Amino acid sequence: MLSIAGTDPSGGAGTAADLKSITAAGGYGMSVVTTLVAQNTHGVRDLHVPPTDFLRAQLEAVSDDVTLDAVKTGMLGTTGIIETVAAWCDEHPPAVLVVDPVMIATSGHRLLQPEAEQAMIEFCRRATVVTPNIDELAVLTGSPRAADEAEALDQAARWSAATGVAVVVKTGHLDTRRVTNTWVHPDGTLISVPSTRIDTTSTHGTGCSLSSALATRLGRGDAPGTALAWATEWLHEAIAHGAALQVGSGHGPVDHGHRSRRLQAAASAAPWFAPDAVPPVLGSPQDLGAPRRDPEARVPAAVAPAGPWTAALWAAGAEVNAAIAGSGFVRALVDGSLTRHAFEFYLAQDALYLNGYSRAMAALAARSTELDAQVFWSGAAHGCLTEEAELHRTWLGDRPAPVAGPVTSAYTDFLLATALGEDRAVGVAGVLPCFWLYAQVGAMLPAVPADHPYAAWLDTYRDPGFVTATESALAHVERELAAASPAVRARAARAYLTACRHELEFFEQALRLEPGEYGGRAEAPVQPRIQAPAAVSAEAPAAALAGSVR
Numbered sequence: 001m002l003s004i005a006g007t008d009p010s011g012g013a014g015t016a017a018d019l020k021s022i023t024a025a026g027g028y029g030m031s032v033v034t035t036l037v038a039q040n041t042h043g044v045r046d047l048h049v050p051p052t053d054f055l056r057a058q059l060e061a062v063s064d065d066v067t068l069d070a071v072k073t074g075m076l077g078t079t080g081i082i083e084t085v086a087a088w089c090d091e092h093p094p095a096v097l098v099v100d101p102v103m104i105a106t107s108g109h110r111l112l113q114p115e116a117e118q119a120m121i122e123f124c125r126r127a128t129v130v131t132p133n134i135d136e137l138a139v140l141t142g143s144p145r146a147a148d149e150a151e152a153l154d155q156a157a158r159w160s161a162a163t164g165v166a167v168v169v170k171t172g173h174l175d176t177r178r179v180t181n182t183w184v185h186p187d188g189t190l191i192s193v194p195s196t197r198i199d200t201t202s203t204h205g206t207g208c209s210l211s212s213a214l215a216t217r218l219g220r221g222d223a224p225g226t227a228l229a230w231a232t233e234w235l236h237e238a239i240a241h242g243a244a245l246q247v248g249s250g251h252g253p254v255d256h257g258h259r260s261r262r263l264q265a266a267a268s269a270a271p272w273f274a275p276d277a278v279p280p281v282l283g284s285p286q287d288l289g290a291p292r293r294d295p296e297a298r299v300p301a302a303v304a305p306a307g308p309w310t311a312a313l314w315a316a317g318a319e320v321n322a323a324i325a326g327s328g329f330v331r332a333l334v335d336g337s338l339t340r341h342a343f344e345f346y347l348a349q350d351a352l353y354l355n356g357y358s359r360a361m362a363a364l365a366a367r368s369t370e371l372d373a374q375v376f377w378s379g380a381a382h383g384c385l386t387e388e389a390e391l392h393r394t395w396l397g398d399r400p401a402p403v404a405g406p407v408t409s410a411y412t413d414f415l416l417a418t419a420l421g422e423d424r425a426v427g428v429a430g431v432l433p434c435f436w437l438y439a440q441v442g443a444m445l446p447a448v449p450a451d452h453p454y455a456a457w458l459d460t461y462r463d464p465g466f467v468t469a470t471e472s473a474l475a476h477v478e479r480e481l482a483a484a485s486p487a488v489r490a491r492a493a494r495a496y497l498t499a500c501r502h503e504l505e506f507f508e509q510a511l512r513l514e515p516g517e518y519g520g521r522a523e524a525p526v527q528p529r530i531q532a533p534a535a536v537s538a539e540a541p542a543a544a545l546a547g548s549v550r
Contacts, residue, residue, distance in 0.1 A: 005074030012253030013205035041248030070219025202242030302443030356412025
């Protein structure tokens with residue numbers, strides 16, 4: 001994958017951002033420099049344009065030796081540079097050419113002289129797809145600046161139909177909370193990828209990064225919708241975590257590597273807990289050692305513990321509880337930026353989980369010796385099966401039966417092994433987090449606006465009946481732990497903490513998918529430059545959301 005662009009010594013834009021984006025998207029990055037730029041997070045200070053002969057030499061050095069899967073162009077700066085790159089593209093037609101037509105800065109400042117601007121407009125006709133901002137789209141199409149998304153899409157559709165070149169319309173520069181990146185085919189087909197605006201100043205280089213990631217995914221054979229979805233989701237995460245890098249005192253860069261680091265951490269084989277996380281015997285609640293944990297991670301339980309033993313469990317699991325509340329999945333679910341394919345995967349896995357969870361609680365009911373415990377656990381098991389049936393009826397419908405992922409299987413296997421093979425106190429401690437942690441998430445939710453894409457689902461987290469059931473589960477766990485031996489209590493505490501961590505993994509698993517990896521719609525690969533990509537159908541509207549709680 002080749003980037004043809006200017007430099008940025010602060011690393012946020014230009015070839016520096018392109019190479020990071022290409023690597024993050026799974027490609028091998030190469031760069032040809034058009035302009036040497038002295039800039040930082042506050043702006044450009046100076047620039048130097050090497051002779052076009054040297055630019056030509058760079059291009060030929062790469063193409064004479066390396067087979068290129070895709071090419072992305074960024075800052076081309078002058079008429080001479082544009083013409084040099086255009087001539088090289090004509091001699092070595094890229095299989096995929098993504099053009100980021102750098103003509104107008106975010107501030108609205110024109111970056112090209114009029115003759116260079118016209119040359120760029122002509123150069124865009126060579127592209128597979130162009131990725132202009134709203135102002136550049138206006139220049140490209142010879143139209144006034146679009147006032148809203150509908151006007152921008154109309155401009156792009158007319159230009160795309162006339163040139164045979166696809167356009168990605170980006171609404172990030174419009175004043176809306178919801179933003180979209182939409183692939184506009186020459187035949188008029190639209191593939192929209194929605195996202196949510198992030199309140200941050202760490203947006204330096206977002207245009208470079210998106211186009212480079214998009215080019216890389218197209219170059220590896222992704223269909224247009226799949227490639228755009230990957231690039232959009234990856235960039236949203238990179239923007240969300242850019243401020244934490246603390247690079248510069250101006251408009252900082254995005255965190256190109258956050259997704260890769262997150263997935264790397266998720267793949268770690270390190271044990272979840274140290275050997276001494278739980279003492280071998282628990283003679284009293286204080287023996288669990290919660291004070292050793294980070295005090296800032298402790299938040300009050302929304303559903304109060306039923307006694308000293310469940311209070312000790314809550315304190316011991318504080319760090320995992322905080323991780324769930326701050327997890328990428330939960331935050332995206334709450335703010336509405338969670339992608340549909342991630343949400344659908346979560347629901348499908350939830351249906352499978354509920355089946356295994358109900359079996360675990362049925363086993364606890366069968367092993368209980370007191371009538372109220374038998375009634376409670378058997379009723380909870382029945383409720384799970386009812387919710388699973390509702391998921392299938394309202395959402396899964398006649399779709400092929402979902403297959404349990406490794407995270408779901410590991411969790412349900414753990415619950416069944418604990419409920420069937422351990423002391424009853426250990427089993428009830430293991431099933432408690434599914435009650436307690438979901439009630440906690442529901443209590444922490446802000447008011448959900450009616451137009452929220454997951455409003456119907458989020459409202460179920462507040463179900464008063466679920467809170468009552470959680471209170472009953474806590475009472476049963478408290479009673480079992482009080483009656484258990486110190487050694488059994490220790491195993492129960494470890495089972496509780498392990499189940500808490502399984503809950504975190506269960507949430508986060510949906511963010512470890514590639515777009516279309518699970519149950520997605522297959523699309524035809526993108527076609528070479530100038531030819532229109534094969535048409536794909538826009539995805540169907542979201543199905544009705546189930547009313548169950550997990």
